[in-house]
Amino acid sequence: MLDERARKLLKALVERYIAEGQPVGxxxxxxxxxxxxxxxxxxxxMADLEDLGLITxxxxxxxxxxxxxxxxxxxxxxxxxxxLDPNAAEQFEPQLQPDQPQRVITQAANLLSNLSHFVxxxxxxxxxxxxRHIEFLGLGExxxxxxxxxxxxxxxxxxxxxxxxxxxxxxxxxTNFVNAHYAxxxxxxxxxxxxxxxxxxxxxxxxxxxxxxxxxxxxxPEEEQVVVSGERNxxxxxxxxxxxxxxxKMFNLFExxxxxxxxxxxxxxxxxxxxxxxxESGVVPFEELSVVSxxxxxxxxIVGTLGVIGPTRMAYDRMVQIVDITSRLVSNALSHKQ
Numbered sequence: 001m002l003d004e005r006a007r008k009l010l011k012a013l014v015e016r017y018i019a020e021g022q023p024v025g026x027x028x029x030x031x032x033x034x035x036x037x038x039x040x041x042x043x044x045x046m047a048d049l050e051d052l053g054l055i056t057x058x059x060x061x062x063x064x065x066x067x068x069x070x071x072x073x074x075x076x077x078x079x080x081x082x083x084l085d086p087n088a089a090e091q092f093e094p095q096l097q098p099d100q101p102q103r104v105i106t107q108a109a110n111l112l113s114n115l116s117h118f119v120x121x122x123x124x125x126x127x128x129x130x131x132r133h134i135e136f137l138g139l140g141e142x143x144x145x146x147x148x149x150x151x152x153x154x155x156x157x158x159x160x161x162x163x164x165x166x167x168x169x170x171x172x173x174x175t176n177f178v179n180a181h182y183a184x185x186x187x188x189x190x191x192x193x194x195x196x197x198x199x200x201x202x203x204x205x206x207x208x209x210x211x212x213x214x215x216x217x218x219x220x221p222e223e224e225q226v227v228v229s230g231e232r233n234x235x236x237x238x239x240x241x242x243x244x245x246x247x248x249k250m251f252n253l254f255e256x257x258x259x260x261x262x263x264x265x266x267x268x269x270x271x272x273x274x275x276x277x278x279x280e281s282g283v284v285p286f287e288e289l290s291v292v293s294x295x296x297x298x299x300x301x302i303v304g305t306l307g308v309i310g311p312t313r314m315a316y317d318r319m320v321q322i323v324d325i326t327s328r329l330v331s332n333a334l335s336h337k338q
Contacts, residue, residue: 002049009033009045010054011078014066018313023063068278068287071312075275079316101125104333105227108306108326113230115322118237118310119254120229122296125303125334130186134178136171144171228254237311250289271295273320273327277312288312292319294327298334306330 012033013024026042046064049055054070066074105124112120130151137145142165148156182190231254276291293307306326308319
């Protein structure tokens with residue numbers, strides 16, 4: 001627990017460092033905080049904050065900078081974001097043209113990057129996938145090919161391993177049953193109905209149905225599911241512009257988009273804007289990086305997540321606004337398109 005004096009000094013230090021990018025000394029902090037304290041008193045408070053792991057002193061400077069833990073405390077308890085400008089969304093809306101969903105996604109990633117000057121990321125929408133036809137084909141050795149065709153022409157193929165071999169007549173029976181009872185539903189509706197009816201279904205049909213639902217819910221991993229824009233913006237960030245090792249690790253992260261998917265999928269299960277600082281996400285495991293993310297919707301249903309990845313020394317209040325506005329714009333553009 002920090003007393004009010006320590007909180008004000010920490011808040012002033014973080015805000016000053018975010019604005020200028022230079023370690024903050026006691027004299028500068030005395031002026032920035034508005035507190036009438038002697039430099040010696042401020043140095044004592046800063047020493048206490050350092051003992052708590054909230055700030056640290058670079059080897060080359062007598063000033064202090066925030067740690068990831070210090071940023072976390074600042075974001076959770078001291079961040080004062082400006083009220084959302086009702087005209088801001090209207091200014092950016094022309095940049096998202098809802099002629100094609102994929103184009104909206106690409107435009108949104110670019111918008112996030114351009115507004116933040118960092119990296120914009122967004123997952124492609126998880127489509128409901130209204131099923132037109134499902135077919136099961138035996139491949140032998142307890143393997144079955146599941147073919148799922150949606151009403152928009154999307155075809156997904158998945159080879160599954162079953163508990164036993166199925167005869168061709170059993171697979172035909174399962175195919176006919178599924179198409180007669182489940183065609184015209186999306187994957188989520190199929191899943192819900194299956195939960196209620198699974199006890200009444202014959203075992204072999206139930207197992208194949210579960211496999212079909214899983215196929216529709218989990219697209220093939222090689223499909224592009226994350227759009228990234230502005231990776232090169234990190235080259236201009238002073239905080240790690242000289243550290244080629246860190247930059248190399250970051251670019252490897254963006255190339256391995258499946259790891260970004262994990263982070264954004266976790267974010268999609270939360271309401272509103274989320275902030276991950278330093279290695280908190282477990283997916284962007286670098287002290288120098290933070291992520292600000294939010295889910296977006298289509299007709300009231302969360303279908304994906306978008307966000308900004310940048311240095312821990314970012315203007316979090318501004319990033320929250322950028323991510324929040326973009327989330328609303330994408331939701332509106334895709335909902336109008338449906």
